[in-house]
Amino acid sequence: MILPAEGETHLWWAFPDRIHDPELLERQFATLSAEERERQRRFVSERDRKRYLVSHALVRHALSQYASVPPREWQFELNPYGRPSIREPAAWRSLQFNLSHTEGRAVVAVAWEMDIGVDVESTAPERDLAEIAERYFSPIEIAQLRKKPEAFFDFWTLKEAYIKARGMGLSIPLDSFSFLLEDAEEPRILFHEGCPDRPDRWRFALRRGDGYRVAVAAAVGTKPLRIIERETVPLEESPAARDT
Ligand SMILES: CC(C)(COP(=O)(O)OP(=O)(O)OC[C@H]1O[C@@H](n2cnc3c(N)ncnc32)[C@H](O)[C@@H]1OP(=O)(O)O)[C@@H](O)C(=O)NCCC(=O)NCCS
Incomplete structure (x- = not known):
């Protein structure tokens, strides 16, 4: 190969x-x-x-x-x-x-x-998604979710993929960066206080499969x-x- x-x-x-x-x-x-x-x-x-x-x-x-x-x-x-x-x-x-x-x-x-990170999640609805979002997502993401609740696993997998690409686990606060999901566009990232990084270092891919979601973060x-x-x-x- x-x-x-x-x-x-x-x-x-x-x-x-x-x-x-x-x-x-x-x-x-x-x-x-x-x-x-x-x-x-x-x-x-x-x-x-x-x-x-x-x-x-x-x-x-x-x-x-x-x-x-x-x-x-x-x-x-x-x-x-x-x-x-x-x-x-x-x-x-x-x-x-x-x-x-x-x-x-x-x-x-x-x-x-x-540097790469990947996260796959089953989208079977077994957890209280709104509570998880309130607890872990940034205000910018929570505002987008109110308009589009079905994007929950998009945010979740993207956030995890980024965290995993950085390799620093949850020492990076999950609300110290935000994803912007605009229809038909590649996900974009914004960094806030507590997560010094540059958006132009990263690109992201998101796949919505049957019963699962997968996101990739790559420092390309x-x-x-x-x-x-x-x-x-x-x-x-x-x-x-x-x-x-
Ligand atoms: C452990 C963590 C790296 C990923 O956890 P996860 O999503 O449950 O697990 P995944 O299946 O995606 O990944 C696990 C694999 O990542 C790898 N991994 C472990 N630590 C890692 C790290 N710091 N960075 C990148 N990859 C890591 C290992 O190969 C691990 O496999 P193993 O446990 O079988 O050895 C960490 O980000 C975590 O604990 N996340 C949970 C955070 C959370 O609560 N998020 C809520 C909403 S965003």
Whole structure:
């Protein structure tokens, strides 16, 4: 697989609930590190254990599409906020990735020498969305939501994708930046006190799928952001590309 070009983000999708073959799951498990196995064991429900397993096998499988490094040989390190990145092989440290998972689906975003973040959320209405918005969103976003409540998950995933691209977790207050969602336009970001950053560093992509929303944040500058999506079964097949 050719490395992501400048301005390109590759999204690799996997669907844990569709994987039932015990031999394949065993192969995926064999790629995990001792720490990942330990974390996986701690999930109480079988479904959560499988989601963790498939998501982490997906990261390894996706990275191995770009380099002749077997999935089990990638070693990761965490920054102080828990963001993983490649430690070994050191020659591949410019390969940036970010993982997100939700009910029934996992996605890993991959780019070359570019900060990226991805967030996928199930849009099944099980939570009090208005309360979450009041608690976490900025006044500018809350005002937009009053006119367009169906945009809740647009804001949520965009905010998470940006936070994840910065890799600093919730040390960036969620109301210290705002997204502007104007119809038919790419989402734009504004920064407030508490979040020193430049809007022209970033571009964002938002996809509204059936039952889920996904957002990508990429430090691509003013160049266009191109997203290429692929579905895969980690450790099983050669994935087919879908350019979007
Ligand atoms: C942990 C956090 C990074 C993402 O959490 P999340 O949306 O629940 O989870 P996602 O599935 O999108 O991402 C999890 C993955 O991100 C990666 N990750 C962990 N810390 C990270 C960080 N600081 N920066 C970027 N990525 C990180 C890991 O690969 C993690 O996978 P793992 O837990 O299986 O090891 C953090 O932003 C958080 O806690 N968010 C919740 C904030 C919130 O309450 N938002 C409400 C409305 S906006």
